[in-house]
Amino acid sequence: MPEDAPVFERVALIGAGLIGSSLARAARATHAAKAVVVTDASETVRARVRELGFADVVATSAAEAVVGADLVIVCVPVGVQGEVAAEIAPALGTAAVVSDVGSVKGAVVRAMAPHLPAHVHFVPAHPVAGTEQSGPDAGFATLFQNRWCILTPPQDADEAAVAKVRAFWERLGSKVEIMTPEHHDLVLAITSHLPHLIAYNIVGTADDLQTVTEGEVIKFSAGGFRDFTRIAASDPTMWRDVFLANRDAVLEVLGRFTEDLAYLQRAIRWGEGDKLFDLFSRTRAIRRSIIESGQETAAPDFGRHAAAESKPVPIPRPYGGGE
Numbered sequence: 001m002p003e004d005a006p007v008f009e010r011v012a013l014i015g016a017g018l019i020g021s022s023l024a025r026a027a028r029a030t031h032a033a034k035a036v037v038v039t040d041a042s043e044t045v046r047a048r049v050r051e052l053g054f055a056d057v058v059a060t061s062a063a064e065a066v067v068g069a070d071l072v073i074v075c076v077p078v079g080v081q082g083e084v085a086a087e088i089a090p091a092l093g094t095a096a097v098v099s100d101v102g103s104v105k106g107a108v109v110r111a112m113a114p115h116l117p118a119h120v121h122f123v124p125a126h127p128v129a130g131t132e133q134s135g136p137d138a139g140f141a142t143l144f145q146n147r148w149c150i151l152t153p154p155q156d157a158d159e160a161a162v163a164k165v166r167a168f169w170e171r172l173g174s175k176v177e178i179m180t181p182e183h184h185d186l187v188l189a190i191t192s193h194l195p196h197l198i199a200y201n202i203v204g205t206a207d208d209l210q211t212v213t214e215g216e217v218i219k220f221s222a223g224g225f226r227d228f229t230r231i232a233a234s235d236p237t238m239w240r241d242v243f244l245a246n247r248d249a250v251l252e253v254l255g256r257f258t259e260d261l262a263y264l265q266r267a268i269r270w271g272e273g274d275k276l277f278d279l280f281s282r283t284r285a286i287r288r289s290i291i292e293s294g295q296e297t298a299a300p301d302f303g304r305h306a307a308a309e310s311k312p313v314p315i316p317r318p319y320g321g322g323e
């Protein structure tokens with residue numbers, strides 16, 4: 001294949017928000033697709049996509065969009081991915097590969113797979129790249145460059161279909177890793193979902209405290225708190241769906257997190273400075289090693305492969321030492 005020959009002929013994107021519109025722009029900019037068809041449930045969004053001009057075709061329904069597509073990527077909140085799969089199923093061509101970009105994989109695979117015809121190759125994906133913005137204006141062509149994209153194909157997936165989806169994401173500039181949905185959901189629970197929950201919680205707590213601090217919480221917010229407010233501005237629908245869909249893994253890591261927080265609370269109460277100092281030294285070393293390895297903007301260690309990943313991953317020892 002010549003270096004910039006399209007990876008797919010006709011890519012259909014269902015949902016034209018931050019991720020769908022970034023994919024359309026990136027697929028065009030890199031010639032990963034010969035033609036890009038976009039649709040969205042919202043007429044306002046479809047009209048905006050026409051104005052912005054990043055699609056070759058703007059279809060009025062998901063079923064219409066997938067006709068003749070050799071790659072379909074579902075880019076809607078995870079809570080409606082099952083509905084979309086049911087809607088597109090009868091219109092999918094025999095050569096179609098179906099994928100998605102959902103931030104949760106296990107629940108999404110369980111919701112979508114039963115609707116898809118047997119001839120369709122299903123290769124779920126999650127680009128670990130995004131912002132707190134949403135909608136078609138927020139997208140940009142370089143969003144996926146030098147970012148991880150995790151694929152979670154079923155064990156009996158068609159190898160050629162997986163290779164083409166990998167090639168598509170690599171064309172957009174992503175680094176691709178393959179793992180099971182369960183492993184994905186545990187890793188993302190700690191690296192992405194829990195940080196968002198903490199951000200939503202701390203900004204909510206600070207807002208409640210405004211009444212006792214005469215409104216000065218926001219005024220004097222230092223860098224750390226401001227970073228939390230950016231994350232806490234993320235889309236409410238998307239994140240409600242993420243927490244409901246990844247309930248088990250989030251509750252697992254949240255349990256560990258609250259135990260570790262209680263350990264710090266006790267150390268502060270009893271003046272145990274060495275405990276605080278030890279943890280802060282450990283975490284500083286982690287940050288420094290990330291920077292030294294040149295991974296500062298990359299996702300954490302996803303270097304594990306599908307076959308090895310069906311069992312739960314041990315979570316590191318508690319701050320205090322033993323298990």
Ligand SMILES: NC(=O)C1=CN([C@@H]2O[C@H](COP(=O)(O)OP(=O)(O)OC[C@H]3O[C@@H](n4cnc5c(N)ncnc54)[C@H](O)[C@@H]3O)[C@@H](O)[C@H]2O)C=CC1
Pocket residue numbers: 014015016017018019020039040041042045062075076077078080083084101102103104126127128129130131132133134135136235238242
């Ligand atoms: N926002 C982020 O940073 C990232 C998001 N994701 C995942 O990408 C997916 C999309 O997220 P965003 O693009 O950020 O959301 P967004 O809110 O910007 O866009 C979602 C779009 O889907 C449309 N939509 C909703 N239901 C639909 C339906 N039934 N049929 C057709 N269109 C429908 C909405 O009208 C909206 O335009 C989610 O599953 C999310 O978990 C993945 C990586 C990063």
Ligand SMILES: O=C(O)C(=O)Cc1ccc(O)cc1
Pocket residue numbers: 102103127128129130131132192231
């Ligand atoms: O804006 C940020 O800091 C993010 O963390 C973006 C993001 C949100 C959801 C994902 O599944 C992946 C990336």
